[in-house]
Amino acid sequence: MQKTNHTNLLLLFVFFLSHTFYAQEPLKISQEYLLFKDAKTKEPVIIVNDTTGYRGFNFETRFKTKFPKPLQRSLFNDYQYQIDDVTYLVENGCGITLTFKNNTFTRIDNSFSHKNQYFAIPFVYDNKPYLFSGYGLFTKKNIITYYDFVTNEWLLKKTNNIESISPRVSSFFLKKGTNLYVMDYLSKRDHVLDEYVRRLDLNTFTWHKEKRINKDLPLLNILSYFQIRLQIDDKAVSFHDNIVEVDFFNNTVQTFDYSIFKNIKALKYFQRPELITYVYESNQNYYVISEPYTSLKGKLISETPLYVSEQYSILLYGFLIVVFAFTFCYGCYKLYVSYVTKRHQLLYNVNKDQFFINRKIPLQLSPLNKAVLKVFLMKKDKFFELQLLNDALSKDLKEDNYITINKRRERVLKDLKFELSNALKMPKESVFSRQRSQLDKRMKEIKINITFKQV
Template sequence: MRFCLLFLFFSISLFCQKLDSSDFLILEGESPNYYYVLTNEGYYVSENSDSFTFKEYSDSIPKSLNVKLNTLLPVTHKAKNYLLYPGGGLLYLFENGSIKRVDRSFPHRNQYGAYLFSHKDNIYLIGGYGFWQTKSIITKFNFNSGDWEIVNALGQSPDGIDQGTFFVKNDNLYVFDFLTRISNNQKEKRNDNLYVLNLENFVWKKLGVTNPLIRSENQFKGAKRFFTFDNKLLFSYDDDPEFYLADFDNNTVKKIKDEVLFYKSGGPSIVKKSNLVSAVQNSLTGRITIKSFNISSLISEGEDDGLYLYRDTEEFYSYIYFAISFLVILIVVLMAYYKRIAQSYLLDENVISISDLSVEVNEKEQKILSLFSKKRRVPNYEIMDLFFEIGKTKDFAVKKKNKTIAGLNEKLLSSFKIEFINKRKAQSDSRQLAYFLNKKIRIIEDSVI
């Protein structure tokens, strides 16, 4: 398997150039047929996609460019290669074999981790981190004054964008998978939403929550690369052999696994036509080689997992409303069920009980409660039948019945804190009397269970 991977690794390499230092920068170039690799000593030009030519700079590097080349942010604007000082401010142009400064600004140090991009006639810088805060500001370079201007934006703006994944298509800029920091404790927080900025009216809109399968928690701080390829967004993360192709028009993500192309290459990279131009470092010698990999065939052969890119906000809230409604119904049903269970009393031969409470009852009391276990309304004559004795008057039975029911009610109320039995006369005939079990109580006889 390892041999096959190595074979694939070298078979997809179109050409390569070895470098002695990691301080270099790959630029797209003015033509789709070649690109540049800038170093401190000079620059390489890939000519005719088969070889490199080294050239010295036609002029010395400006003294203001006092940082490593690989920390600069490159952008191609109107077939020209511009380089931005880290944190914003100083802007350089690589042209005619030299790097020259084109701004009249100063090192802002206010937008580290920002995104530099070109749209129509302007160069923009968005987001970043500086002075203990993440920013969602948008600045535009004024070619006439040589300075940067703030662009006011409206809508659902993110609360700071640091190290985001960006994609520009038509007049829209998309951003997701970025960090924000709370200024008082500097704690990083990942934003899982996808936002879009209209570059005509500069109005923000939150589209929804991105698919959590795209980036797992253990990749939270890992570096990433993203490119525009075939009008889609191609992106990957360090130490992960999988890379993704996002189609924003159809809200889909194609996940492709490759052990060589993205996993072995890294650092500053660009896409030229159907090739990924990137750096590969030899783990033994530390030597860095610039290689070009054909990615078209790899993407076409990759399996489409049918992943969604993001969940629409309205769709997300519909799920939330459904879940809340379901939970409310479930809670009501469970409350009703447990309320009924909680009010069910178990009656056996000499005890009535509920949970850990119990009350002893005599034979007459047990028979009265047994009647109420069968029906909630018991006519007076059915209870009277329990108290008639041979040789005793009816008046004796009535008094004994009333005393027994009153004593039973008092005993149960004292232990269970609820009155069990009530009596009521019929509206049609006041002589007809009936006893009713409290609506909140249910008696279950042990013999029935």
């Protein structure tokens, strides 16, 4: 009887622990934040202003700190390294390097803001921080840089066959042992092609071509710049409209829905315990919360092989010939979808400067979302250059910033896609259409697939 009571108490304790993270309320924070892992305590830390931080999975511990001035906290969210008991934070684009130890930030570099490796891959080898690839000075990169603790500078690492891997940004990546696996997709918009997974042998810093990538992956058209990509256990994972898990070793690409959609801005994974800590935006407010990764991940949408075997290429071509026989049916289906899309309509009241779903229900839009939707109103159902949205997006900015405006543009378009999809009961992928300009293939064009009526 006593043993049974002990067992019940133990089960009750485990149940309480497993639900602690579900029950916690998110912490409301400012838009200028810094989220990272503490290398010593293995717990999340978030800095909400230059002097205040919170630590712990429930952010129950508040502490005082001092972030180095005039550096901007939010520029250190991407490149972070845990080496021994020290956390290293590197400015986006590479260059300025800080340490965090015992609640204290210290700048350790003799460098400057490189602005040359945005959206790169951070990894640790031989207890040194590294960065591979990235974007800067209007070009993509295939370089590898590392932080040298002797000179306190970022130096270029020589690879034996750098020409074998093309420049790239925001790649899927996974580090296992002394190998770094990197994968990019065929992009129908950018016409960038890398048909193979690439592996960097860190013992020799030599690139190797691995297996051929399946061209029928369901996420080839995702704009990678604005995804959060990281490694969770032995999988490369991205967070955007959906959650995508790439398993290099078990040959699968799985796409999951969110259990409840969150507009995630930053995310960190903790192996022990198996939790994620992430910052998300809701109603123009920012929050941070910790929960099990499995509770954020919703139902499985699709599962596709990552690789295609070379020996089956003839069978693949045969399959394509069969598929061609169904082109007519598919064309009819596309015409039907186009017809249904044109039936969707928004009303615009000029006097009230307000969009309505019908004459009684106003569409609740943020000022930025409304400004962008009014550009589509002027253009009606015609394709126009994506850059024409920038004027509406930059009126409140003190100075134009290419990266800030582009991030804002993609965020607003994503918000509008979800809002219009829910309001008009139409598939979210049908709200906008994109294409390359017929006059200049470098330019991207967009149009909205709804009609407007002024009242």
